[in-house]
Every structure is written in structure tokens, then in C-alpha cells.
Amino acid sequence: MNNKDGAVDHEVKRVLQEQLEALDDTDDEDSSRHSPSRGEKVLAELATLSHAGSKTPLKKSSQHLTEAVMEAARSTTLDPKQKAQAVYQHSLSLFSSLFETPTADFIKNTKSAVGSVVEMILEDDDTAINLLKVTSHDYYTYTHSVNVGVLAVCLAKKLYKNKSSHNMREFGAGAFLHDLGKVKVDPAILNKPSRLDEWEMKRMRTHPYQSYRILMDTSQLSEECAIIAMQHHEREDGTGYPRHLKGNEIHEYGKIGCIADVYDALTAKRVYKEGMPPFKALQIMKNEMIHHFEREMFENFVLLFSK
Ligand SMILES: [Fe+2]
Ligand SMILES: [Fe+2]
Numbered sequence: 001m002n003n004k005d006g007a008v009d010h011e012v013k014r015v016l017q018e019q020l021e022a023l024d025d026t027d028d029e030d031s032s033r034h035s036p037s038r039g040e041k042v043l044a045e046l047a048t049l050s051h052a053g054s055k056t057p058l059k060k061s062s063q064h065l066t067e068a069v070m071e072a073a074r075s076t077t078l079d080p081k082q083k084a085q086a087v088y089q090h091s092l093s094l095f096s097s098l099f100e101t102p103t104a105d106f107i108k109n110t111k112s113a114v115g116s117v118v119e120m121i122l123e124d125d126d127t128a129i130n131l132l133k134v135t136s137h138d139y140y141t142y143t144h145s146v147n148v149g150v151l152a153v154c155l156a157k158k159l160y161k162n163k164s165s166h167n168m169r170e171f172g173a174g175a176f177l178h179d180l181g182k183v184k185v186d187p188a189i190l191n192k193p194s195r196l197d198e199w200e201m202k203r204m205r206t207h208p209y210q211s212y213r214i215l216m217d218t219s220q221l222s223e224e225c226a227i228i229a230m231q232h233h234e235r236e237d238g239t240g241y242p243r244h245l246k247g248n249e250i251h252e253y254g255k256i257g258c259i260a261d262v263y264d265a266l267t268a269k270r271v272y273k274e275g276m277p278p279f280k281a282l283q284i285m286k287n288e289m290i291h292h293f294e295r296e297m298f299e300n301f302v303l304l305f306s307k
Contacts, residue, residue, distance in 0.1 A: 065093055065109075066110065068090040068094070083124075083127045084127050084131040085134050087120065088131060088150075092136070095143075096140070098110050099142050104219075107214075107218055111173045114149065114173045118169050121153050121154060122168060135150060135264075138268070151304075155260060158303065159252075159297065167224075171228070174221060175228055181210025184206070194272070208241070229257075231258070236250070240258070255293065255297055262285060262292065282305065285298065
């Protein structure tokens with residue numbers, strides 16, 4: 001595996017910068033990139049997505065949801081199964097609201113909540129295992145986000161054990177927020193039950209970059225963690241998107257995001273397909289998709305389900 005020490009090195013930053021420049025060149029519908037105050041513009045755009053006319057002040061609602069997740073994650077009275085259920089359900093509520101109102105404040109609060117969940121996963125093996133079991137297979141972007149976050153943090157815990165060089169709170173925030181850019185994709189495309197045409201696919205495929213841009217422009221995440229958002233659709237053999245990176249060109253965090261993302265997509269139930277049972281999904285990933293993943297990392301992922 002590359003970058004064993006965890007920190008994002010100059011090479012990764014250089015590759016990322018190239019990606020951004022290349023994408024900016026091809027981002028045909030987004031003229032905001034030439035604005036000197038792009039960050040402000042993105043924040044203003046995001047603010048317009050907030051509930052117009054909502055009776056509950058956003059900040060209070062966001063704080064309330066965040067506190068509920070943190071409280072569940074830090075509970076000392078619930079047993080592991082109850083605790084996993086409480087953390088999962090409160091996380092779903094939080095992410096469901098976040099995807100409706102992805103403001104900078106809300107992202108900041110969500111990051112704190114995710115930090116508590118990450119700490120709980122790292123410190124409490126029993127609850128972490130139960131958390132993997134309670135993940136729902138109904139497919140909504142927010143359900144998927146929480147599932148991928150849990151799966152990715154559990155895999156990172158296994159890979160990095162007690163290595164202090166990895167900031168797991170930042171990593172977790174990147175994993176839970178990897179698809180946030182979908183708020184910029186037309187819901188008609190996101191929820192289309194049939195195959196996407198070429199134009200729709202092109203719009204859909206902007207979401208890793210849109211996630212990256214939101215996270216960086218709202219200054220809520222370190223660059224190394226926004227890489228999960230940017231690279232979770234890259235594939236080990238270079239067949240992914242947006243940059244067709246391969247092998248060591250993909251950051252380890254991007255590779256972890258990829259495995260968690262594919263697994264959840266396979267096991268999720270959609271309007272047009274049943275969700276696969278976990279074992280079947282792992283089998284298909286091994287037999288038909290193994291060239292998409294780093295083998296050693298995939299083997300560690302499989303071991304997560306062996307308990
Ligand atoms: Fe995605
Ligand atoms: Fe995803």
C-alpha cells in the first residue's frame with residue numbers, strides 16, 4: 001500500500017491539484033470558478049438550499065441533531081446493540097437533514113458528531129460490530145452516507161490499528177460526507193430508476209468533485225480527507241472516474257472509500273433491484289470486481305464480516 005505513514009505527501013497534493021485544474025477546465029456549466037470569491041459564492045449557494053420558511057432555526061435543529069448523535073455515541077448505560085441502534089438512527093436523522101440543508105454550519109456540526117462516532121468505533125469493538133450489523137439497506141443518499149462512513153472507519157481501524165499518524169476523526173468526516181456533492185446533482189437524475197443517458201451520467205459523475213469543492217470551500221475538512229470524496233469512484237485498474245487514476249496514484253483513503261462505497265451500493269435495495277445479501281456482495285466483489293480494489297485492502301474488508 002502506498003503512503004503507509006498516512007500523511008498526504010506532496011505527490012498526492014500535486015495529483016489532486018492537477019485533477020482540480022483539469023476538472024475546472026471541463027466544468028462547462030459552472031462559471032463560478034472564475035470568480036475571485038468562489039468560496040463565498042459556494043457558501044451563498046448552499047445557504048439558498050436551506051429550508052425557506054422553516055419554523056425551527058437551522059442552527060438549533062442542526063445542534064440538536066448533532067447532540068443526539070454525540071450523546072448516543074458516548075452513552076455508558078446502553079448495551080452494545082442498543083447503542084449501535086441509537087447511534088445509527090440518530091446519524092440517519094442528522095444526515096437526512098444535512099442533505100436538505102448543507103450549510104457550512106451544518107457541515108461543521110456534523111463533523112463534530114462524526115468525530116464522536118469515530119471515537120466510539122475505535123474504542124468500543126462490540127458496538128462497532130453491532131453498528132455494521134444494523135446498517136440499513138434501503139437506499140437513500142443519507143442512508144448510504146452513514147453506511148459508507150461506518151464501513152470505511154471500521155476498515156481504516158483494521159488497517160491502521162493504533163497508528164497515530166492517521167487522524168481518524170478527519171478521515172471519518174471525509175468518509176461520512178463523501179457524497180455530499182450529490183446535493184448539486186438534479187434529484188431527477190439521482191433517483192432515475194432506469195439507465196442514465198450520456199448527459200445524465202456526465203452530470204452524475206461531477207459529484208465527487210462537487211463534494212470535494214464543498215468540503216474545501218467551506219473549510220470544514222483537511223485536504224487529505226476531502227480526497228476520499230474526490231477519489232471514491234476511482235478504481236485500482238484505472239477504469240474509475242473522474243480522473244481514471246490507477247494503483248498508487250489513488251490515495252489509500254480513496255481506495256478505502258471505493259471498497260465501502262461499492263459494497264453498500266451492491267447490498268442496497270433500490271426501486272429497480274433487490275439488495276444483495278452481504279456474503280453474495282463480497283463474493284461478486286471478489287470474483288468479478290477484484291481488479292477494482294487493492295487486493296490486500298479488500299481481504300481486510302472481508303475479515304470485518306467474519307465475526
Ligand atoms: Fe459517490
Ligand atoms: Fe457513495
